[in-house]
Amino acid sequence: MAIIPKKHEMPTQEPAVRARNFSEVALGYTEEIALAEAQRCLNCKNRPCVEGCPVNVQIPDFIAKMKTGDFEGAYQVISQTSALPAVCGRVCPQEKQCESKCTLGIKFESVGIGRLERFAADYHRNSGAKAANKPVPNGHKVAIVGSGPSGLTCAGDLARKGYKVTVYEALHVAGGVLVYGIPEFRLPKAIVAEEVEGLKELGVDIETNVIIGKTLTIDELFDMGYEAVFVGSGAGLPNFMNIPGESLKGVYSANEFLTRSNLMKAYKENPVTPIMKGGNVAVVGGGNVAMDAARTALRLGADKVYIVYRRSLEELPARKEEVEHAMEEGIDFRLLCNPLEILGYNNTENPRDPMNGFVQKIRCIKMELGEPDASGRRRPVEIEGSEFDLDVDTVIMAIGTSPNPLIKSTTKGLEVNRKGGIIVNEDGLTTRDNVYAGGDAVTGAATVISAMGAGKTAAAAIDRLLSEKA
Amino acid sequence: MIAPCVKTGQEMIFLYKIARKKSLNPTVTQMEIEAPLVAAKAKPGQFIILRVNEEGERIPLTVAGTNKEDGTVKIIFQIVGSTTALLNAKEQGEYIQDFAGPLGVPTETEGIKKVCVVGGGVGCAIAMPVAEEFHRLGAEVTSIIGFRNKDLVILEDEFKACSDKLVVMTDDGSYARHGNVTVPLKEMLEAGEKFDLIVTIGPLIMMKFVTLAAKPFGVPVTASMNPIMIDGTGMCGGCRITLVKDGQRVTKFACVDGPDFNAYEIDFDEAMSRGRMYQDFERHAYEETCNLLNKA
Numbered sequence: 001m002a003i004i005p006k007k008h009e010m011p012t013q014e015p016a017v018r019a020r021n022f023s024e025v026a027l028g029y030t031e032e033i034a035l036a037e038a039q040r041c042l043n044c045k046n047r048p049c050v051e052g053c054p055v056n057v058q059i060p061d062f063i064a065k066m067k068t069g070d071f072e073g074a075y076q077v078i079s080q081t082s083a084l085p086a087v088c089g090r091v092c093p094q095e096k097q098c099e100s101k102c103t104l105g106i107k108f109e110s111v112g113i114g115r116l117e118r119f120a121a122d123y124h125r126n127s128g129a130k131a132a133n134k135p136v137p138n139g140h141k142v143a144i145v146g147s148g149p150s151g152l153t154c155a156g157d158l159a160r161k162g163y164k165v166t167v168y169e170a171l172h173v174a175g176g177v178l179v180y181g182i183p184e185f186r187l188p189k190a191i192v193a194e195e196v197e198g199l200k201e202l203g204v205d206i207e208t209n210v211i212i213g214k215t216l217t218i219d220e221l222f223d224m225g226y227e228a229v230f231v232g233s234g235a236g237l238p239n240f241m242n243i244p245g246e247s248l249k250g251v252y253s254a255n256e257f258l259t260r261s262n263l264m265k266a267y268k269e270n271p272v273t274p275i276m277k278g279g280n281v282a283v284v285g286g287g288n289v290a291m292d293a294a295r296t297a298l299r300l301g302a303d304k305v306y307i308v309y310r311r312s313l314e315e316l317p318a319r320k321e322e323v324e325h326a327m328e329e330g331i332d333f334r335l336l337c338n339p340l341e342i343l344g345y346n347n348t349e350n351p352r353d354p355m356n357g358f359v360q361k362i363r364c365i366k367m368e369l370g371e372p373d374a375s376g377r378r379r380p381v382e383i384e385g386s387e388f389d390l391d392v393d394t395v396i397m398a399i400g401t402s403p404n405p406l407i408k409s410t411t412k413g414l415e416v417n418r419k420g421g422i423i424v425n426e427d428g429l430t431t432r433d434n435v436y437a438g439g440d441a442v443t444g445a446a447t448v449i450s451a452m453g454a455g456k457t458a459a460a461a462i463d464r465l466l467s468e469k470a
Numbered sequence: 471m472i473a474p475c476v477k478t479g480q481e482m483i484f485l486y487k488i489a490r491k492k493s494l495n496p497t498v499t500q501m502e503i504e505a506p507l508v509a510a511k512a513k514p515g516q517f518i519i520l521r522v523n524e525e526g527e528r529i530p531l532t533v534a535g536t537n538k539e540d541g542t543v544k545i546i547f548q549i550v551g552s553t554t555a556l557l558n559a560k561e562q563g564e565y566i567q568d569f570a571g572p573l574g575v576p577t578e579t580e581g582i583k584k585v586c587v588v589g590g591g592v593g594c595a596i597a598m599p600v601a602e603e604f605h606r607l608g609a610e611v612t613s614i615i616g617f618r619n620k621d622l623v624i625l626e627d628e629f630k631a632c633s634d635k636l637v638v639m640t641d642d643g644s645y646a647r648h649g650n651v652t653v654p655l656k657e658m659l660e661a662g663e664k665f666d667l668i669v670t671i672g673p674l675i676m677m678k679f680v681t682l683a684a685k686p687f688g689v690p691v692t693a694s695m696n697p698i699m700i701d702g703t704g705m706c707g708g709c710r711i712t713l714v715k716d717g718q719r720v721t722k723f724a725c726v727d728g729p730d731f732n733a734y735e736i737d738f739d740e741a742m743s744r745g746r747m748y749q750d751f752e753r754h755a756y757e758e759t760c761n762l763l764n765k766a
Binding site for chain 2: 180209237240242247252274356404405
């Protein structure tokens, strides 16, 4: 049978339609497309794709099941190693991971592994199949701090082995960045809720409104009988550029803008939590968070949305599909541009003018790429005299975050690096006995799947530690 | 374990019970909420975040006291917007959806022997536990509390109990002394009172003028900031304020770095401007809520 050179396209909502709604952009493969795409897998012997997956999903095995139409079987294979299949199928940067290693991809387009994973997970969800029986308790108690991707993965892996796991979440709902950060149109919240529900069925307790480091400390968790603690407290305070005008009204961090829209549902009609919408919006940054913020702003009713990024398209760190989607939707990419200053309205004759202090413009300068820097990427350099202004009402800073300081400041002996990330060894063990950590709390802003990988590594290490104790 | 739970057909939902409710004046209400973990930890100067109902917004409120025996946390709030109106519509024995804390850094009390606590309006609810704490630690406490008029005076007895000296002011002179809080503060400083620290809590404009009044005398001033917040845990960055240190502008986050800051460094004008970001939205939402509550 001849090999189909291209991956089957993902059905999506039309750009002009989806740019104005919050429903999921990618609609998912149909059964026919999934079967056809599965056939493209060569089932090669050395299985390079598995190595490319931070949680080692047995990719050829699940695709083999799909080839026969056993979609539930495929889901079972995935769920052996991944706690969040429906999430990963949607938000992983597959082109940099599993799919980048695919043998088929050497000559043709790689197999659409992420799309197949999503199909299997959605098939399972829609079939109403129940989770496996509750595991036999092994008598050990583990506490997890934070219910984002690393925490949920660690919790799932341990619960399946019989550990009594409690997840403590600071916010009022579980899911971490999957809920407050990633928008509905990319990852529907109902899916996150179902993944969380699946963990509860495994016996995991989730306690919301508990801020570890404040409501309870790590030391108190040990006093309460937990034998190990995993810290997946996630990204912390947003970075700003330290340019003039960042305190003007209408300047948001991406965290705040997305939290208002996603977690607090400001995108709905008559929201109780306000958000600035409409007008022109500039988003500064080039990662997934920047894409999410830009596309959210568009859907909230912005007339014009710019992405301002200081390097070129090639260096844009966001997931490829998101960049393509954003461009199709009409986001205006101002690449090789860097903001210098945000300018606000100021009526000097009337200090009580209600428009005083609101954003009016963002002043940028054009850049060119110079010599490679320490990260290996070519360093952007300002082009003298190339300043220009964009008329905007809202500016969203999406230039990364620093790890959350709350746990470090109340946990003796827990060491962090210069940037505030918790220091861990290859098992995820921190400088405190029996305290493990992973995800953005360790690395600073990274991906969902790398956080899941860290949660998984730590779960295995915690299992080794506590099963020896027996 | 966290709070009493209510069965809702399918699952158990943890909610926080209003153990006691009391109206302090027509626009200010005091509630004691069952939240044992928060009650065990909260110290003066810290705050909590609550949501009234499942669709509600997250609002920060300062802890006005705790009862460690029955595990309740006292909050005092002014009915200024939609959420506080909804909260005020809840009665004793009813529940609120979410209650998380304690957040923020407690007020620094170490080494202070003589303190002046200056509170304004509903800010007095936050100032009161701070004054009590200094009193408990054996410091000499002078309290100056100001209100717009007689009807709005709150917590006078509580302040009396924990202050060595108490001055009550009203803007319109309808009760106690006429004028704003800076008048007696200046008089005391000019008369040679040597405070180790002035703690000021209230409207931004009041805190700005308290700071200006104290400046010529070189007395340290701490101001408690109450900016717009969402998560309150050091994630969103909405609560940022600017400090000016040695001419350098530094961004700080009230939720994790504060809420107390060295008042001489705070850019009060910027904070006031940022506080008005959603003024129109809030006014509209408040009117809608009031209409709904009136109909009910």
